[in-house]
Amino acid sequence: MKRRVLFAVAAAIAITALPARAQTEIQWWHSMTGALGDWINGLANGFNATQKDFKVVPVYKGPYDVSMTAAIAAFRSGNAPHILQVFEVGTATMMAARGAVIPVTELMTKAGYKFDPKVYIQAVSGYYTAPNGQMMSLPLNSSTTVLHYNKDAFKRAGLDPNKPPKTWPELVTAAAKLKASGEKCPFSTSWISWTQLESFSTWHNAEFATQRNGFGGTSTRLAFNSPLHLRHIENLANMAKQGLFVYKGRGNLTDATFWTGECAMVTGSSAMYGNIKRNAKFENGISTLPYYTETAGAPQNTIIGGASLWVMSGKKADEYKAVAGFFDYLSRPDVQAKSHQDTGYLPITTAAYELTKKSGFYDKNPGTDVSVQQMIVKTTDKSRGIRLGNFVQIRTILDEEMENVWAGKKEPKQALDDAVKRGNEQLERFEKANK
C-alpha cells in the first residue's frame, strides 16, 4: 500500500514537472549591459515576432569571463544554454572543446539554410573559422582598435583637428605639442595587449605568434619580441619617460579618461563611440590606428575584439533548427545595419556595410566608418586573427610585463622576452591539456 502511494505521488510530480508545450525556449546567455543589453533584447524580440514555435530568451549572466565560467559549469552538469556569447580571447578554448560545441556551418547546413561564409567580412569571420574552413561561431559584436582624439585639445595645441596623426612618429610630435599646451595626458591606451601588440601586429602584417598566429594548431608559439615590436615598445617607453604617454591601468580603465577630457588621444575600441557621444563635452574625432611607414605591407588590417555566439551541444534537433533560424535572422542586412548604426560595432556582412553607406549614415556621423575601413580588406595569413589557448593568462602576463616597462623597472627587450617565455609556458600547457 505504502509503495503504491509513493509511486502515485512520484508519477504526479513527474507529470506536473513536464513543461507546457506552448513555446520551446532557446536559452541565450550574454554579457551585454545598459544600452547594449537593450540591443540584445531587441534582437531576440525581433526574431520571436517572426514565428510562434520558439522563443529566444536572453539572460544576462555577468561579464564575459563570469558567463563563460558559468556556462562551463552548466555544461559539466548537463544544463548548458543553447547559445553562449563568448569573448574573442575564449575562442581557442571553445574550439578545443571537442564535443561541447556545434560549429555554425554544420548547424546552418543541417537546418537547410544556404550558408555562404563569403557574405561575412573576412577580417571578422576569419577570426572564428576553423582550419578546415568551417565557421565555428557567429560573430555578433565585433569592434576594432582605432585612435580617438580630442579635437578641442588639438585646436588648443595648435594642431589641425582634421588632420589626426597617421603614423607613430606623427603621434609623438602631436603628443609633444599637446604636452606643451598644458595637457597632462597627451596619449594613453586601453587594452595594451590588444591595441599595442596584437592589432599592431596585424596592422603591420607581422606575426604575433607562429603557425599563422595560432590558426595552424596548438603548437603555436609567441613571436612578439621581433625587432619591429621591440622598436614600438621602446618608442612607447620613451614617450612614457617624457610624459607623453601616461599609463592609466589595465583593460578598459582608460576609456573613461578620454570622454572626461583627461587624455587627449586614446587608442582603444571603436565601440567606445556610444559612450563618447553620450558623455564627451568636446568635439571628438576618430582616426585609424597609427603605423610605421617603413614596414612593408603596412597598413594591412586591424584585429577585432568583442564576442561571438557559440552553439552548445546536447540539445534537441528542432531546437537547433530554431537556433539556425535565429542566426539567419541576425545576419539579415537590415538587422545587421541597424545593429551597426545603434551600437558602433562593426557590420559583420558586406551587404550591411553597403546598406549603411547608401543610407548616408557615415556622412551624417563622420568617423564611424573608420573601423570598417580598417577591416574591409582581404586578409593575409598573418592578419586573419589570433587564436591562442590560455589567451586570458597571456594577456595578463603582457599587462604585467608592460607595466614593468612603463614603471621603468625593466628594459623593453627584457620585458618582451620574459613575456614570450612566460606566454609560451601557457601555450605548452594548453597544448598538453587539449591533446
Next chain:
Amino acid sequence: MEKRAVFRSPWLPYALVAPQLAITIIFFFWPAGQALYQSVLLQDAFGTSVQFVGLENFSALFNDEGYIASFQITAIFSILVAVSGLAVSLVLAVFADHVIKGALAYKTLLIWPYAVAPAIAGVLWLFLFSPTLGVVAHALSTVGVNWNHVLDANQSLALIVMAAVWKQISYNFIFFLAGLQAIPKSLIEAAAIDGAGPVRRFATIIFPLLSPTTFFLLVVNLVFAFFETFAIVDAVTQGGPGQATSILVYKVYHDGFKALDLGSSAAQSVILMTIVITLTVLQFRFVEKKVSY
C-alpha cells in the same frame, strides 16, 4: 570541577551536532576533496579531455617564477597586515580604555568599519587614493609625493595593506579592549605605587597579561590576510602593477576562473590550504607555550 554535559539519550547528542557537521562536510570537506582530486588532473575548460598527471601541476607551479614571487608577496603582505593591524588596534584600545568622556562614541566609531564588506573597503580606499580624482592623492601631490599606485608597486602594496588593516582594526580593537578590561586594576595601581612609569607598566604587566588575546588575534589576522583579503585585491589592484599585489589567493581565483586552468588552480588551493594548516599548527604548538594564562 569538570564541566561536562551528560546526555541520557544515546542519539540526541549526535542529532544536535549533525547540522553543524553536515555544513562542515558540504562546505569544507567536499570542496576540499574535489580540489585535491582536480589538482592531479590536467583538463581542458569543459572537462571533455581529462588526463591524470600526478604531481605535475605542483611541479609546474614550483618552476614558475611568478608563483614563487607570489609566495614572497603574500608573506610580506600578511606580516604587514597582521603586525600593523595588531599594533594600531592595541594603541587605540589602550587609549580607549583610559578615556572617560565620550568613551562610548569613540568605541562605536572604531567598531563600525568591521561592518563594511572587504570589497567595499577596497573601493573606498581606491577612491581616496585614485591618481586621477582621489582626495588623498591630491593632498599628497601638494606635499610633493607623486602617488600613482597604478604603476608604483610599493604604493599599490601599501594601499591594499591600508585597506585590509582598516577593516581589521575594529575586530582587533574589540578583543583588545575586552582583554584590557579583564586585567585587575589593583595590579596596575600596585605597580604605579612602586614607581613604574606607564610604559614600564605596559611592557611588564599589561602586555603579558594580554598574551592570550594577542595570540588569538595573531592567528585570526594571519588567516584573514591569507584568505579574506581577496576581495580587496580584486577591487583595488587586480594583482597589478606587474605582479606586485598578486597574493596567493588571488592567483587561485585568476587561474581558476579567468584563465580556466582548473588543474593549476586546484593545486594552488591545496598548497594554500597546507600552508595555513601548518601555520596554525605551528602557532598553537610553539607560540601557545609562551602564552601565560
